[in-house]
Amino acid sequence: MLTFMSEFSIAVIAGDGVGQEVIPEALRVLDQVAPRADAAFRYLHFDWGAEYYLRQGRMMPADALDLLRPVDAILLGAVGHPDIPDHITLNGLLLPIRRGFDQYANVRPAVLYPGVASPLAGREGGSIDMVVVRENTEGEYAQVGGFLYHHQPDEVAIQTAVFTRRGIERVVRHAFEIAQRHGGRRKVTSITKSNAQGFGMVLWDRTFAKVAAEFRDIETESLLVDAAAMNFVRRPESFDVVVASNLFGDILSDLSAIITGSIGLAASANLDPSRRYPSMFEPVHGSAPDIAGRGIVNPLAAILSASMMLDHLGLEGAGRSVERAVAAVLAEGKVRTPDLGGTSSTREVTDAVLAGLN
Ligand code: NAD
Numbered sequence: 114m115l116t117f118m119s120e121f122s123i124a125v126i127a128g129d130g131v132g133q134e135v136i137p138e139a140l141r142v143l144d145q146v147a148p149r150a151d152a153a154f155r156y157l158h159f160d161w162g163a164e165y166y167l168r169q170g171r172m173m174p175a176d177a178l179d180l181l182r183p184v185d186a187i188l189l190g191a192v193g194h195p196d197i198p199d200h201i202t203l204n205g206l207l208l209p210i211r212r213g214f215d216q217y218a219n220v221r222p223a224v225l226y227p228g229v230a231s232p233l234a235g236r237e238g239g240s241i242d243m244v245v246v247r248e249n250t251e252g253e254y255a256q257v258g259g260f261l262y263h264h265q266p267d268e269v270a271i272q273t274a275v276f277t278r279r280g281i282e283r284v285v286r287h288a289f290e291i292a293q294r295h296g297g298r299r300k301v302t303s304i305t306k307s308n309a310q311g312f313g314m315v316l317w318d319r320t321f322a323k324v325a326a327e328f329r330d331i332e333t334e335s336l337l338v339d340a341a342a343m344n345f346v347r348r349p350e351s352f353d354v355v356v357a358s359n360l361f362g363d364i365l366s367d368l369s370a371i372i373t374g375s376i377g378l379a380a381s382a383n384l385d386p387s388r389r390y391p392s393m394f395e396p397v398h399g400s401a402p403d404i405a406g407r408g409i410v411n412p413l414a415a416i417l418s419a420s421m422m423l424d425h426l427g428l429e430g431a432g433r434s435v436e437r438a439v440a441a442v443l444a445e446g447k448v449r450t451p452d453l454g455g456t457s458s459t460r461e462v463t464d465a466v467l468a469g470l471n
């Protein structure tokens with residue numbers, strides 16, 4: 114019998130801290146599912162990050178985006194080092210890739226898997242199943258501004274949020290398209306602060322209403338971000354797809370992660386839905402210097418991010434099988450890292466996922 118093998122080139126940037134520990138685990142899982150999906154992954158490893166910065170004076174080479182552009186997808190661990198200011202590391206590596214490759218939709222699912230305890234009282238597995246869709250190229254992260262009287266006593270800093278009709282419209286539309294596919298409550302909640310921020314967020318609300326009119330079969334809701342934070346805790350089961358600006362989506366996706374058990378389970382996809390550029394898959398968490406190097410970081414956020422990458426590459430069957438194997442390990446409850454109340458190592462958790470895939 115003839116089979117047709119698809120080959121994919123994957124840029125791998127493990128990055129800093131626990132990024133170096135979780136990415137090898139995600140690659141073990143990818144290597145295990147590849148043959149059954151008739152796929153082969155060719156990894157291009159890039160040693161960019163804080164160590165690179167300490168040697169070269171920059172987080173990645175000047176032609177980094179040119180090196181990444183031809184790949185089918187990017188898998189990233191984490192960026193951030195206790196000895197280097199975060200605005201240097203993040204503006205030197207992670208954020209330029211998101212922006213440079215127009216990865217405007219940052220998709221962050223939050224599922225309370227059976228067997229995982231939520232810090233919220235009385236929440237059963239399956240009761241929380243939401244997706245935070247975060248605008249990922251502009252808004253509060255536009256990096257427009259500057260210093261006046263730099264480092265003088267009367268210093269002034271200006272940091273301007275930039276909201277464009279195009280930028281809002283495309284991410285809101287992506288959120289509605291997810292709501293149509295997601296199989297959940299078929300609802301999109303838009304989150305702003307238009308009572309206080311009367312320009313950008315007002316444009317957001319208006320644009321949301323305009324796009325919503327194209328999706329009459331999807332229920333809509335608009336919340337102010339303060340009330341939304343409260344409602345993530347009070348009635349998390351009422352959310353399906355949530356769409357928010359760059360900063361609000363950042364904050365709310367740590368909240369959606371913890372109410373579903375741990376940031377160690379939170380996966381994300383930085384998507385260019387137009388597929389002009391490669392998309393990037395990474396755990397929501399950072400380099401976690403407080404636990405790095407001890408072999409106890411939860412690898413599941415990185416593994417679930419790899420599963421999102423499989424979906425994006427058209428290998429949905431393989432993506433689903435990885436998610437099912439992760440869910441089974443969580444449901445069984447025997448093998449888990451300390452963030453989920455267990456005593457297992459990073460490697461043991463991956464071993465359990467690999468065993469479940471067999
Ligand atoms: P963090 O996500 O690294 O850690 C927050 C807390 O969660 C820590 O207590 C950590 O031990 C725990 N944690 C995180 N991931 C875990 C996992 N997989 N398993 C178990 N526990 C886990 O956030 P932070 O401490 O605010 O930031 C640390 C550094 O990472 C900073 O330099 C920050 O700028 C950077 N950061 C990078 C990214 C990214 O690369 N995408 C995301 C967030 C933060």
Ligand code: IPM
Nearest residue numbers: 193203207208363397398399
């Ligand atoms: C995330 C992170 C980044 C962000 C930081 C590290 C710049 O917190 O991916 O959630 O705010 O986008």
Ligand code: MN
Nearest residue numbers: 363364367397
């Ligand atoms: Mn964040």
